[in-house]
Amino acid sequence: MVSSAQAAAASSQPLLSSVAVSVQVHCNFQPFPTFSAIIFFKPSFEEAQAIEKEEMLMERPASLLREGEDLQWDNPSTSSMRARFETMIRKAQDDICAAVEDVDGIKFREDSWIRPGGGGGISRVLQDGNVWEKAGVNVSVVYGTMPPEAYRAATGGGSDNKPAANKAGRIPFFAAGISSVMHPKNPFAPTVHFNYRYFETDSPPDVAGAPKAWWFGGGTDLTPSYIFDEDVAHFHQVQKQACDKHDLAFYPKFKQWCDDYFLIKHRGERRGLGGIFFDDLNDRDGEKLLAFSTECANSVIPAYIPLIKKRKDMPFSPEHKDWQQLRRGRYVEFNLVYDRGTTFGLKTGGRIESILMSLPLTARWEYDHQPEAGTEEWKLLDACRNPKEWAPVS
Amino acid sequence: MVSSAQAAAASSQPLLSSVAVSVQVHCNFQPFPTFSAIIFFKPSFEEAQAIEKEEMLMERPASLLREGEDLQWDNPSTSSMRARFETMIRKAQDDICAAVEDVDGIKFREDSWIRPGGGGGISRVLQDGNVWEKAGVNVSVVYGTMPPEAYRAATGGGSDNKPAANKAGRIPFFAAGISSVMHPKNPFAPTVHFNYRYFETDSPPDVAGAPKAWWFGGGTDLTPSYIFDEDVAHFHQVQKQACDKHDLAFYPKFKQWCDDYFLIKHRGERRGLGGIFFDDLNDRDGEKLLAFSTECANSVIPAYIPLIKKRKDMPFSPEHKDWQQLRRGRYVEFNLVYDRGTTFGLKTGGRIESILMSLPLTARWEYDHQPEAGTEEWKLLDACRNPKEWAPVS
Secondary structure (H helix, E strand, O other), X not given: OOOHHHHHHOOOOOOOOOOOOOOOOOOOOOOOOOOOOOOOOOOOHHHHHHOOOOEEEOOOOOOOOOOOOOOOOOOHHHOOHHHHHHHHHHHHHHHHHHHHHHHHOOOOEEEEEEOOOOEEEEEEEEEOOOOEEEEEEEEEEEEEEEOHHHXXXXXXXXXXXXXXXXXXXXXXXXXXXEEEEEEEOXXXXXXXXXXXXXXXXXXXXXXXXXXXXXXXXXXXXXXXXXXXXXXXXXXXXXXXXXXXXXXXXXXXXXXXXXXXXXXXXOOOEEOOOOEEEEEEEOOOOHHHHHXXXXXXHHOHHHHXXXXXXXXXXXXXXXXXXXXXXXXHHHHHHHHHHOOHHHHHHHHHOOOHHHHHHHOOXXXXXXXXXXXXXXXXXXXXXXXXXXXXXXXXXX | OOOHHHHHHOOOOOOOOOOOOOOOOOOOOOOOOOOXXXXXXXXXXXXXXOOOOOEEEOOOOOOOOOOOOOXXXXXXXXXXXXXXXXXXXXXXXXXXXXXXXXXXXXXXXXXXXXXXXXXXXXXXXXXXXXXXXXXXXXXXXXEEEEOHHHHHHHOOOOOOOHHHHXXXXXXXXXXXXXXXXXXXXXXXXXXXXXXXXXXXXXOOOOXXXXXXXXXXXXXXXXEOOOOOHHHHHHHHHHHHHHHHOOOOOHHHHHHHHHHHHOEEOOOOEEOOOOEEEEEEEOOOOHHHHHHHHHHHHHOHHHHHHHHHHHHOOOOOOHHHHHHHHHHHHHHHHHHHHHOHXXXXXXXXXXXXXXXXXXXXXXXXXXXXXXXXXXXXXXXXXXXXXXXXXXXXXX
């Protein structure tokens, strides 16, 4: 039983880096034709201060959901979407960490926590490994409340439920996600980031017939310091295959969305070479979108691990390493200045170490560094400025 | 002659890192008793896109002011505050760079630029020197326009000029500042940051009798990785002496303001060990505040250079260097997430290389790093969490 005070205290909790609650709006200005404005619930300073402190656990819990919401093991298919999504991301965390440990030889450290009002997380971090400088894979579950305007926007903002939702006050929501960034040591081995999330509101309790809102979001993207065309093409091809099994329109749309989202606006360049990114997805049956999210999460290993195996032992010079470090600086700029989950999480009292796990172990900023035209460094920069089609739609 | 289109294009231009146009408001919540809310003119995306691109120059201009506004050399004391402030910060840039070059042995590189609608800047950067990893000293002049609400807030927001100012439309403003960050190599040698700025609006052209708004802002603060009590006390003592010559109330007030401003909220710790910080200062004659700002700028060398001379050649271990790099990571977090000048500058199209000059050459993020209680690293962290009185008021 969760008291209303607890529920209020749980409001505005962040869900890992890169997980944010958003609704899509139409914006006409360029260059963000698919820009998805975030309803960040604008927590006031007092609310942010009121967020529950996490309680660290000695070992990971069987479920991060509130009691009674977790999976019915005797009949999983009848369980709630909340439970099935948690089950999916927990399995993805296990599988991906196992694949990474297998290549690296070093084991992840694990930290688990819960919050008194429900929800919690499991962070796994591998630092200073043989292959990876820093790799983290987090799962997290958040119970919070949102203002009625955010609920209205999420459910279409129709005038029908406007006055009613205003009366209803804050709406409880649930969010769950997996989020990961892996930075290898070798400058020829690329960084990968992925994140899959599910969001659901309650029905406003005192509005007869008002619907639940829910949606899926996520993406997987690649950030190399040097381009090997065949590696980037392989990575995009795996994303495309995963998308194509579910909808031929997905890959072109989500590839573009990814190029738009990861723009470091003040540089006019992307953080990396993209992949897929989607949000607010609720245009078809939830079962189909769970299957799609599962497919995407399962595609991380085949998309990424082969590139690491090919590049992890390539010889490199101090100059190659310096360029990697400059690109890591750009990664930091994107994550701290633009990434919605990071900036939201930092401002609302999330578990800082889990949110900032996405930052590289080391980074570098040189004044006015400009790679000479035609060099390998310039080619990378050019591809970040002018996104290419890596898996052309035939 | 500047057309209205040019003036509009120059709107919302940032003035270096750490320079932002602000007005003080009363906030009752802790821990920001003197929190100064910024009227950032909320530039829309379109406006930000419209900002003029800087034009690089082959050599620095005699003045960054619009023609006719620069100093009357035959009678400086009758020149405008704009001209005298530019003269002050240009001289401070020369003096401080000369003192740094004298210790380092390496010369600053200089880049100058102007914008077609007026204003410009001079960046000086010393990278990979003998003593400093990266040191930058910028001066900058901005001509922009602000929305009438910002003007009203700046001039007290009285109801008398409210309707008139609404009619008046955007108000032209002028801002000039010097901004500097210097990161030494030796982990026992501290980083310093300082910034002094002057802001002035025009009178709304179609509002009879409406006043100009103007104010001074600035500060100098120290960020060591290791504490030497006598060094920090010396640094604060010099700030206090500069303040005390002008107003005995300044140091205690501006020391507290500095501790409040440089809080990394998500960590609950300050970036460093403070110094002084003030903004919106217009409570006495402009001449007196120009004299105070000049005193502060002239105090940078005696406050900082002696500490560098003492610490630049101290032997250190790789562990000391790692801790310095972690603290540099915190510096990056503050500057990219919270610093008003940086975040504003990045979002409104300032000269990126000058804005991000404040970032260290290299930085580090370790997952969940916790110094052992009682160690030198812990002592620094403790002083960042619990600010001390380094120059007690007797």
